[in-house]
Amino acid sequence: MLQIEDLSVVIHRPGRQVAALSNVSFAVAPGEVVGLVGESGGGKSMVARAIVGMLPSGSHATGRVGFDGDDVLRMDVAALARHRGRGAAMCFQNPRGALSPTRTVGRQLIDRLVTHREMSRDRARESAKELFAAVGIRNPARRLEAYPHELSGGMAQRVMISLATGCAPGLLIADEPTTGLDVTLTREILRQFRHAADTDGRGVLLISHDLASIAEVCDRVVVLYAGTVVESGPATQVLRRPAHPYTRALLRSVPDVGGGRVVPTAGGMPLLTAAPRACPFAPRCAHATATCRETCPETKTLSNGWSLACFHPQEAPLFDTADSRGVPGDESVGGPADSRGVPGDENVGGAAGSRGVPGDLNVGGAVPSAGAGGAAAGRVVLRVEDAHVVYRSRFSSGGHHALRGVSLELKAGETLGVVGESGCGKSTLAKLIMGLVDPSEGSVEVAGRNVRKLSRAERTRAQMVFQDPIGSLSPRRTVADSIAEPLRAAKVSSADRDKRVEAALGRMELDRSMLTRLPHELSGGQAQRIGIARALVGRPDLIVFDEPTSALDVTVQAQILDVIAGVAADAGHGSVFISHDLATVRGFADRVVVLYLGRVVEEGPVDEVFDNPRHPYTRALLGSAPRLGENRAAEVELVKDLDEADAAAGCALAARCPFVTDTCRSQEQILQPYGESRAACWRVPELPALIGKSAS
Amino acid sequence: MAEVQLASADSVPVVSGARDGRFANTLIYVGSGILVVAALAAIFAPLLSLWGPTEIDPSGTLAPPGGAHLLGTDGNGMDVWSRLLHAARIDLGIAVCAVALAVVVGTLLGLIAGYLGGWIDDVLMRIVDIFQAFPTFILALAVAALLGGGFTNLVITVAAVNAPAYARLVRAEVRTLREMQYIEAAKTSGASTLGIMWRHLLPNSLTPVRVIAPLNCGWAMLTLAGLSFLGLGVTVPTAEWGSMISLGTSDVVAGRWWTSVPPGLALLVCVLGFSLLGEGLQERADARRR
Amino acid sequence: MRILRFVGRRLLQLIPVLLGVVVLTFLLVRVLPGDPIRSILGPNATEADADAARARFGLDQPLWKQFLDYLGGLVTGDFGTSIQSGAPVTGEMALRLGPTFELVIIAVSIAVALAIWLGIWSARRADTARDHTVRIFALFGNSIPEFWLGLVLILVGYAALGWFPAPSGRVDPDTNLTPLTGADLIDALITGNGPAISSAAAHLVLPVLTLVIGVLAPLLRSVRASALEVLRSEAYAAAAAHGLPERTLLRGYLRRATLVRLPSLAALVFGAALGSTVLVEYVFSWQGFGQWALRGLLYRDYPVVQSSVLIIAFCYVLVFLIADVVHAWLDPRVKI
Amino acid sequence: AGSKDNPDAKASGGPAATTLRIAVSSYLSSWDQDFVGFDLTALMLFKNVYPYMIDYGVTSAGDSQILDTANIAPTFAESFEPDSTQKIWTLKLRPGVKFASGNEMKAADVKWSKDRAFAAQANVAGIYRTIGLTKAEQVVVKDDYTVEFHQEFPSALTKQIQAISLYVFDSVEAKKHATEADPWAKEWFAKNAPTGGYFNVAKATQGQEIELTANTGYPGPDGAKTPAIRLSVVPAAANQRLQLQAGDIDIALGITGQDLQDLKKVEGVKVLSAASNNQVAIQMSVTTAPFDDVNVRKALAYAVPYEQIIKNVYGGDARPTRSLVPLDMPGYAESGYPYAYDLDKAKQALAASGKNAVSSELVFEAGNDEQQKIAVQVQAEAAKAGITLKLTPLDPATLGERRGQKSIPLQITTGQLWVNDVEYMLATSFVKGAALNYSNYTNPEIEQIYTKSHTTVDDAARKQLWAQVQTILAADVPWVIICQPNFNLPVREKVAGWVQPMDGLARLRYLSASA
Ligand SMILES: Nc1ncnc2c1ncn2[C@@H]1O[C@H](COP(=O)(O)OP(=O)(O)OP(=O)(O)O)[C@@H](O)[C@H]1O
Ligand SMILES: Nc1ncnc2c1ncn2[C@@H]1O[C@H](COP(=O)(O)OP(=O)(O)OP(=O)(O)O)[C@@H](O)[C@H]1O
Ligand SMILES: [Mg+2]
Numbered sequence A: 001m002l003q004i005e006d007l008s009v010v011i012h013r014p015g016r017q018v019a020a021l022s023n024v025s026f027a028v029a030p031g032e033v034v035g036l037v038g039e040s041g042g043g044k045s046m047v048a049r050a051i052v053g054m055l056p057s058g059s060h061a062t063g064r065v066g067f068d069g070d071d072v073l074r075m076d077v078a079a080l081a082r083h084r085g086r087g088a089a090m091c092f093q094n095p096r097g098a099l100s101p102t103r104t105v106g107r108q109l110i111d112r113l114v115t116h117r118e119m120s121r122d123r124a125r126e127s128a129k130e131l132f133a134a135v136g137i138r139n140p141a142r143r144l145e146a147y148p149h150e151l152s153g154g155m156a157q158r159v160m161i162s163l164a165t166g167c168a169p170g171l172l173i174a175d176e177p178t179t180g181l182d183v184t185l186t187r188e189i190l191r192q193f194r195h196a197a198d199t200d201g202r203g204v205l206l207i208s209h210d211l212a213s214i215a216e217v218c219d220r221v222v223v224l225y226a227g228t229v230v231e232s233g234p235a236t237q238v239l240r241r242p243a244h245p246y247t248r249a250l251l252r253s254v255p256d257v258g259g260g261r262v263v264p265t266a267g268g269m270p271l272l273t274a275a276p277r278a279c280p281f282a283p284r285c286a287h288a289t290a291t292c293r294e295t296c297p298e299t300k301t302l303s304n305g306w307s308l309a310c311f312h313p314q315e316a317p318l319f320d321t322a323d324s325r326g327v328p329g330d331e332s333v334g335g336p337a338d339s340r341g342v343p344g345d346e347n348v349g350g351a352a353g354s355r356g357v358p359g360d361l362n363v364g365g366a367v368p369s370a371g372a373g374g375a376a377a378g379r380v381v382l383r384v385e386d387a388h389v390v391y392r393s394r395f396s397s398g399g400h401h402a403l404r405g406v407s408l409e410l411k412a413g414e415t416l417g418v419v420g421e422s423g424c425g426k427s428t429l430a431k432l433i434m435g436l437v438d439p440s441e442g443s444v445e446v447a448g449r450n451v452r453k454l455s456r457a458e459r460t461r462a463q464m465v466f467q468d469p470i471g472s473l474s475p476r477r478t479v480a481d482s483i484a485e486p487l488r489a490a491k492v493s494s495a496d497r498d499k500r501v502e503a504a505l506g507r508m509e510l511d512r513s514m515l516t517r518l519p520h521e522l523s524g525g526q527a528q529r530i531g532i533a534r535a536l537v538g539r540p541d542l543i544v545f546d547e548p549t550s551a552l553d554v555t556v557q558a559q560i561l562d563v564i565a566g567v568a569a570d571a572g573h574g575s576v577f578i579s580h581d582l583a584t585v586r587g588f589a590d591r592v593v594v595l596y597l598g599r600v601v602e603e604g605p606v607d608e609v610f611d612n613p614r615h616p617y618t619r620a621l622l623g624s625a626p627r628l629g630e631n632r633a634a635e636v637e638l639v640k641d642l643d644e645a646d647a648a649a650g651c652a653l654a655a656r657c658p659f660v661t662d663t664c665r666s667q668e669q670i671l672q673p674y675g676e677s678r679a680a681c682w683r684v685p686e687l688p689a690l691i692g693k694s695a696s
Numbered sequence B: 001m002a003e004v005q006l007a008s009a010d011s012v013p014v015v016s017g018a019r020d021g022r023f024a025n026t027l028i029y030v031g032s033g034i035l036v037v038a039a040l041a042a043i044f045a046p047l048l049s050l051w052g053p054t055e056i057d058p059s060g061t062l063a064p065p066g067g068a069h070l071l072g073t074d075g076n077g078m079d080v081w082s083r084l085l086h087a088a089r090i091d092l093g094i095a096v097c098a099v100a101l102a103v104v105v106g107t108l109l110g111l112i113a114g115y116l117g118g119w120i121d122d123v124l125m126r127i128v129d130i131f132q133a134f135p136t137f138i139l140a141l142a143v144a145a146l147l148g149g150g151f152t153n154l155v156i157t158v159a160a161v162n163a164p165a166y167a168r169l170v171r172a173e174v175r176t177l178r179e180m181q182y183i184e185a186a187k188t189s190g191a192s193t194l195g196i197m198w199r200h201l202l203p204n205s206l207t208p209v210r211v212i213a214p215l216n217c218g219w220a221m222l223t224l225a226g227l228s229f230l231g232l233g234v235t236v237p238t239a240e241w242g243s244m245i246s247l248g249t250s251d252v253v254a255g256r257w258w259t260s261v262p263p264g265l266a267l268l269v270c271v272l273g274f275s276l277l278g279e280g281l282q283e284r285a286d287a288r289r290r
Numbered sequence C: 001m002r003i004l005r006f007v008g009r010r011l012l013q014l015i016p017v018l019l020g021v022v023v024l025t026f027l028l029v030r031v032l033p034g035d036p037i038r039s040i041l042g043p044n045a046t047e048a049d050a051d052a053a054r055a056r057f058g059l060d061q062p063l064w065k066q067f068l069d070y071l072g073g074l075v076t077g078d079f080g081t082s083i084q085s086g087a088p089v090t091g092e093m094a095l096r097l098g099p100t101f102e103l104v105i106i107a108v109s110i111a112v113a114l115a116i117w118l119g120i121w122s123a124r125r126a127d128t129a130r131d132h133t134v135r136i137f138a139l140f141g142n143s144i145p146e147f148w149l150g151l152v153l154i155l156v157g158y159a160a161l162g163w164f165p166a167p168s169g170r171v172d173p174d175t176n177l178t179p180l181t182g183a184d185l186i187d188a189l190i191t192g193n194g195p196a197i198s199s200a201a202a203h204l205v206l207p208v209l210t211l212v213i214g215v216l217a218p219l220l221r222s223v224r225a226s227a228l229e230v231l232r233s234e235a236y237a238a239a240a241a242h243g244l245p246e247r248t249l250l251r252g253y254l255r256r257a258t259l260v261r262l263p264s265l266a267a268l269v270f271g272a273a274l275g276s277t278v279l280v281e282y283v284f285s286w287q288g289f290g291q292w293a294l295r296g297l298l299y300r301d302y303p304v305v306q307s308s309v310l311i312i313a314f315c316y317v318l319v320f321l322i323a324d325v326v327h328a329w330l331d332p333r334v335k336i
Numbered sequence D: 001a002g003s004k005d006n007p008d009a010k011a012s013g014g015p016a017a018t019t020l021r022i023a024v025s026s027y028l029s030s031w032d033q034d035f036v037g038f039d040l041t042a043l044m045l046f047k048n049v050y051p052y053m054i055d056y057g058v059t060s061a062g063d064s065q066i067l068d069t070a071n072i073a074p075t076f077a078e079s080f081e082p083d084s085t086q087k088i089w090t091l092k093l094r095p096g097v098k099f100a101s102g103n104e105m106k107a108a109d110v111k112w113s114k115d116r117a118f119a120a121q122a123n124v125a126g127i128y129r130t131i132g133l134t135k136a137e138q139v140v141v142k143d144d145y146t147v148e149f150h151q152e153f154p155s156a157l158t159k160q161i162q163a164i165s166l167y168v169f170d171s172v173e174a175k176k177h178a179t180e181a182d183p184w185a186k187e188w189f190a191k192n193a194p195t196g197g198y199f200n201v202a203k204a205t206q207g208q209e210i211e212l213t214a215n216t217g218y219p220g221p222d223g224a225k226t227p228a229i230r231l232s233v234v235p236a237a238a239n240q241r242l243q244l245q246a247g248d249i250d251i252a253l254g255i256t257g258q259d260l261q262d263l264k265k266v267e268g269v270k271v272l273s274a275a276s277n278n279q280v281a282i283q284m285s286v287t288t289a290p291f292d293d294v295n296v297r298k299a300l301a302y303a304v305p306y307e308q309i310i311k312n313v314y315g316g317d318a319r320p321t322r323s324l325v326p327l328d329m330p331g332y333a334e335s336g337y338p339y340a341y342d343l344d345k346a347k348q349a350l351a352a353s354g355k356n357a358v359s360s361e362l363v364f365e366a367g368n369d370e371q372q373k374i375a376v377q378v379q380a381e382a383a384k385a386g387i388t389l390k391l392t393p394l395d396p397a398t399l400g401e402r403r404g405q406k407s408i409p410l411q412i413t414t415g416q417l418w419v420n421d422v423e424y425m426l427a428t429s430f431v432k433g434a435a436l437n438y439s440n441y442t443n444p445e446i447e448q449i450y451t452k453s454h455t456t457v458d459d460a461a462r463k464q465l466w467a468q469v470q471t472i473l474a475a476d477v478p479w480v481i482i483c484q485p486n487f488n489l490p491v492r493e494k495v496a497g498w499v500q501p502m503d504g505l506a507r508l509r510y511l512s513a514s515a
C-alpha cells in the first residue's frame, strides 16, 4: 500500500539547510504494523509528514512516496485533499495539542466522519459513539461533548486514534502515540493499533523513539538515524538480534526492569545539511573504520526483508549475559576523537561529543553496581513523617489532597527510588522535601532540621534536579551563574565560587566554555548535566531527582542516567530518585517506594520489590513495563485509567483492582511488613494463588 | 529523480512553518532607520536651520515655502522648517521619557503584584484598575491643569496614562513565569525573594515589554498631539508637532498646506517608525516563540 | 449558573475600583486650581455673591460632608446639579451618552469585524505582498492623529466630493427625529423615521471611519497573530492532515480558536476609543459625552467631571467584564 | 456640495429657504440667566429670546449698521422714563405682550423677575449696584402695567444698565414649577427656554442645535424679519469655514484671524466689517513686581510690536489706538497713550527702573487663538528688550479664580464696554475695587474725577475730566493698549440686515435672507 522509495527531503531556511531525510525507502502493507524508530531529530515525523503531503514550507523532496499507485509528492491539491484522511490518517505526537481546543471532541470526530464517510451529522453522531467505545472510552455519549482540555492524556490519545480511524484510512500513522503516557496506558494504547491492523486490515506506521514499548506490537521495524534508514526488518530480528551498531546502541540505552544498567553511547546525532557522504553514525561508532568515514554504506538485504546499511554488521549477543549488563559492551567505548568530518555539524550535543570529551561517560569501574552495595549506615538526611499535602483551590473550598500520610527515612549514601503513575504525587513529594510546599499535616526534616524553619543558606542543604532540563535554568542567566546560585545563597566568596563551579562542571565532564552559555544554547543532555552540577556544587546532604531523564532522548537519557548513578552512589549525601518509569529506578536505587494516589502502597529494598512484588498495584506496574526481547502477559491488569478511579473510603486502588473485595472498599489499608518489604494490602498472602487462577 | 517543490505555505498551512523573518527585519530596519533620522534631526536641529524655532520673521506671516524659509512661515511668522526640526526634540523626548517612566513604574508594580500575590496583588491591581479605568484624556487634562504644560509634567501625564498597561502585562507574565521550574530551582538554591524577582523574574518578564514599548512610544506621541490639540500640551510657541498641526488646521482648509502638513507628516512618519519597529520586534518574537 | 456566579464575583470586585475612582475624582477636581463658581457669576459679582453661589451648590461645606452628600446622591442615582447649567447632571449625561456610545460602539464593532476578517485573510496569506500591504496600511492608519485624519476626511468627503453631509451635527434637523435615547440612528430606527435613518447613517460615516482607521491596527495585529498561531498549531495541522474541507477548517477550527484572545483587546480598544472620542467629537461637531466632560473639566463643573469620570470608568470595567464573559464563552479552557 | 445634495433633505421638504443657518462655537450653558449661564452664546441667545423692555437703537456708521448705545428705546415696554430727581424710573408695559403660555406680561412679572435677579446675587444684581439698585424692595409695582425702580442715587448710566438687565419672565408659568426647596424654579429655568422675546425656541437639542422661530405676537416695532433661524454648534473654526464656503451655513460666528481675510476672496461669501469698540490690551498689575515699577510698565509698553500685531494677528484689520479710552468714545484723545514700538526706549525705561532684566508670566485665555498669537508676538519682542515672558494660557475656571484673587501680573484682555462712556469705563476698570480692574490700579486723582463725574452732566465739563483722566493714565500706564480690531463677520451673500452689536451680542431680529 505504502511504498516509499528513495525519499530525500531537504529543508531550506535562510541561513541554514537541513537534510531531514536521505534516500529513505520502506513499505507498509495492509494489515501490517511497521515501527519507525530512532532518536529525536532522526526524521521520523518528516516521514509521516511526507506521507500525508504536509512537509514544512521550504522543503524540497525527491524520490517517491507511493500510495496505492499514486505518488503523494506529485499530487495536486484536489488529489491531496482526497488522500489525506481517507488514504493516510495521522495520529499526532501530542494528542492534547493536536485536538482543536475550542471544538468539542465529538464535533471534531463528526467532522471527519461527515467528510470521509459521507454520513449525515446524525448518523455520524451514532458512529462517533461507537468509535469512542471502540477505543475504550467509557461513557462515550458524554465524552462527545467534552473539550480536549477536559481529557486526560490517555483519553486524549484515544480520541486522537478515533479521529484518525474515523477517517477510515488505508494507512494509519501514529507519531509517538505513547510518549508521556503511563506504562499501564501505553500497553493499552498500542494494543489499539494492533487491533486496527488485525481487524480492519489497515496498514499501521508506528513511530516511536522507545523501542521497548513498540517491540510487542510491530511486525516490522525501520530504524532511522540522521535521516537515513540504518536497519529494517522483522521486529524479532531487528529488536533481538540487531546487526547495526546504532540499533544496538539504541537498544542498550533502554533501561530494563529486569535489572542491570543501561549502556550509554557517547555523543549526539549530527544535524545534516546535505545527504550524508559517509555513514552518519561513524563518529559515534566503536567499529568505525576509515571506510565508514569516507563512504556511505549501501543498504544490503540480508534475509527475509531484513536489510542493513553498515560495513561492519555485529553479530555478538546484545548483552553478554543477563546480569553482566553493567559491563561495557564493545560499542560503548565512546566517540572517537574526530567527528569533525560530519559536515555542518550544528547539533550542540554533537558538538560536545565532537569536542572529544573522551568516553563522555565512562561507565565502567568507578561506579559500583548500585543494587549490590546496600546502604551504608550513615546519618539520617531526610525524615518525612506522616506528611499530608493539600492543594487549596483558589475560589471554592476544599482542594486536592495530593499526599496522604507519607513517611520516609533516608540516610546519607542511600538512594531512594520513588515510582508511581502520573499524578500520584511524586513531584509533590519532591516539593515537600524541598520546602516548596508546606505539609498540611506531618513534618519534614532535612539533615535533622525542619525544612520550614531553615534559613536561606540551610535551604541549600537539599538540592533538586528537575524534569525539564532547559526549563529549570533561568533563560537569561549564564550557566556559570546558574550553577553558582546555591553558593551565592551560602555566601561563598566569589573566587571560591568560581573554583567550585568549575569543579562541578568538570565532574559533569563538560567543557569550561559552557560557563558563558545561555540555556537556549544547550542541548537537553548538557542542560541536565548543568542541573546536576548545580545540585552538587553546594555539597548538599540530599539531592532529589524528579524525573530527570523523562524529557530526554533515549541515548542521552542513558548518558544522564549514568551520570546520576555516579552521583547517587556518593556517600556524602542521600538521593531521592523519582520516576514514573520503574526500569530507570532499578539501576541504582537501594530502596524503592511505590506511590499510588498520594499514598505509599509498597516499600522495600529495590531488588525485593522488583523481583518479588507484593502489592497488586506494584505487580500491575511491573507487568506493564515493556521488556525487550520478552513477550509477557502482565500478571495483574488494572481495570480502569487512573483518572477514572476515585479514591473514596477504603483502599485507594479498590476501583481498579481486579482482586477487590468489600473489605478493600471499606477498610483503609496500611503498610504491613511482608518479608523484606512492606505493602499496604491485606490480601498479599492470597495473591499468588489468585493470580494463578486468573491466568489459567 | 524528479525534484518537486511541495505545496507552498500558501495553499497548505503547515505545522511550525517558521517564517523567514526577512519581513520582520525589514520592518525593524525601516522603523529604526526612521527613528534614527528623526533623532539626528532633533539633535542637530540648530545646525540644520537658519532660524530659531520661535524666532519671528518681521517680514510677515504665512510666507509660502521657498526664499528665506525652506518650508515657509506659520501664522506667527516663524520658520516652519526650523520648528519642524526642533519639535522632534520635544516629541521624541517626551514620548521616550514618558514610556521609559511608565515601563519602570509599571514593571515594578507588576513584578511586585505578580510575584508576591495575595492581598498585595489585590491592592496594587485595584489601584492599577482605578488608573486604567480613569479616562485617558481626563487624566491627562487633569494632570496638565494641575501641573501645567511643561516637559516634565507632560512626561508624567503620558506616563501615568501608560503605566497601568505595563503593570498588567508584567504581572501576567510574572504569574506564568513564577510557576516555571527555574524559579523553583532558584528557590531550592536558596535565592531570596528579592533575588528571584530581580535576577530571574525581571529580565524574563521584560520580553513582552520590549515589544510593546516602541509601539507605545508611537501612541504616546499621538496622545501628546491630542493634548496639544486640546490646548493642554506644551505651551506656545514651543515647537511641537501636535500644536503646530492644530494651529495650522485652518490654513489647510485655505490651501496653505505648509503650516500643518509637514508637522502632520513628521508625526505620522515618526509614529509609523515606532509602529514598524514594534511590529517587527513582535514578529521576531513570535517567530522565536515558534 | 457558573457564569452568573462569575459575573457576580466580578461585579463585587468592581465596587472597590469604582469607589476608588469616585474618591480619586472627587479629590482631584478639588485639588485642581480654578474656581467653578466665578464663571457663572459675571465680572461684577462680589465675594459675598460668590459665597452665596457656593452655598447654593453646597461647596461651602467641609470636604467630608460634601463627599458624603455626593456618595449619598450616587446611591440614589442622583449625580448632583451641574454648576454651569443648573440642571441635574443625570439628565444631561443621559442626553450626551447616547451619541458617543453610538459612535464608539459602531466604530469598534466595525473595527473588530474588519480586523477579524482582514486578520484571518492576512494570516492565511502570511508573508505575501498582500499580507504586508494590509498590515502596513493598518499601521499607517494607526499613526495618524485622529483629529488630523478627521479633518482630512472632511476635506475629502465633504468639501471636495460632497458625498457626506456637513459635519455640523448628527442628523438633519428637518427630519424631525424624536429623540429617545440620544443615539440618533437608534432613535430613527425605533421611530421608523426613514429619512432620519439615512441622514443619521450618513452623518455617522466619517466620524466612524476616523475611529475605525485609528483603532484597526492593534486589533488586526492581534487577530493576525492568533490566526497565524492557530494555522501553525498542531491542532490545525491535524485537522488539515485528516483532509477536512476548507470551509470546515475555517469555521470550526480557525475562527473560534483565533478569536479567543480578541475580547480583552477589543475591550481595551473600546476603552481607549471612549476616552479619545473627545477629539473626534470636536472635529465633527458631534456634541457627545467627551465634549460635555471636557467642558465640565475646563469650567471645573465638579458634578459633571465626577459623574463623567465615573461613567467612563464604569463603562470601562463593564466592558472588560463583558470581554471576560465572551472570552470564557469562546474559550472552553477558561475557568470561571 | 454638502447637504444640498442630500436627498433626505428634499424628502422632508428641506429647510425652508428662508431659514437662516448660523454656526456658533459652543452651546449655551443654561437657559437660566439669573443663577447660571454666563457665556457669550447664552447672552447672545438671551438677547433674542427674552423679552427685554428697552434696547439700543440702530444707527449707521460708514456703510454698516451698528447698534446705537446712545439711543436707547423701549421695545417690549411702552416707555421707561425717570422722574425729575432721576432716581425713580417708571416702566410702563405695553399691553398685549404675550408669553408662549398665553399669559399677558404684567407688572407682577417684572417684579418677580427682578426679585429673582436680586435673589440670585449674580450677574444682574451685580450690575444693578452701579445704578444704586440693591434690594428687591426698590422695585415697586404701581399697577398691572406700571413698575417703578427706586434708585439710591441718580445715575447717567441707568438706561444703559437697564437695557442689558430689564428682561422679564412669565412668572405665572414659572411659579408653577417653584417648590419649597426651589422657590425660584431654578431647575425648570435651567432646562426650559424663556418665551416672549423676538424669537421662540422651537427646538433645542442639547449641545447641538437650536431652532428659533419668530414671535409673531410681538406688538412693538422692529419685529423679527426672519421666520426661522437654526443655530448649530460647530466648535472647529476650520469646519465652520468649510460649511460657509459650501453654503451649508449662512453666518459663521466663530471665525477669526486669517480666515476672515481669506473668506473675503471666496465667492458667495461676504465679510461684513465694522469698526468696533473692542479693546485689546495687556493689563499689568501695578501691585505685583516687577510691574509695580512704572518704568517696567513703560518698558513693556515700548517693547510691544503694535503694528506687527495688527498685521500678523488681525491681517491689518484693526485700528491702532493711542489711548486707554476707546476710539469712538466721547472724550478720546491721542495723548492718552504716548508709547510706540521702540526697543531702545524700552531698554532705557528698563534701565531707569534699575533692572536690566525682568521676567513675568503672561496670562491669556486658553483656546483663544487671537490672544495666543498676540502673546507670542509680544513675548518675542519683549525678550529683545530684556523682559522674559512665560506664556500661561489659563482655562476659564482658573482664569476666573485668579482674576478674582487679582493675582495675575500680566494678562491679555479683550472686550468691549457695554456703555460707551468714560465714567462707565472708570467704574468698571480703573477705580479701586472695580470688577474689571485686573491691574489693581488706584490713583486718588482718578477716584476724585470719578466721583465728580457722577454729578457732572455738562458735556464740555465731562470732556475736560476725560482729558485729565487720559493724562494720568498716560503717565501711570496700567495697560498696554494694543489696538481695536474691527468687527468682521463672514456671511453668505444672501444675508442682509446685519446690525453690528456694540455689546457683541447679535440681534438676530434684523437679519433676513434674500432668496
Ligand atoms: N519545520 C522545519 N524546519 C526546519 N527543519 C525542520 C523542520 N521540522 C523538522 N526539521 C528538522 O528535520 C529533522 C527531522 O525532524 P523530525 O521532526 O522528523 O524528527 P523526529 O525524528 O520526528 O524527532 P522527534 O523524536 O523529536 O519527534 C530535524 O533535524 C529537524 O531539526
Ligand atoms: N499547584 C497545584 N495545585 C493543585 N493541584 C495540584 C498542584 N500541583 C499538583 N497538583 C495535583 O496533585 C496531584 C499530584 O501532582 P504531582 O505533580 O505531584 O504528580 P506527579 O506524580 O509528579 O505526576 P507526573 O508524573 O505527571 O509529574 C495531581 O493530581 C495534580 O493534578
Ligand atoms: Mg517527531
Ligand SMILES: [Mg+2]
Residues within 6 Å of the ligand: A426, A427, A428, A547
Ligand atoms: Mg511530576
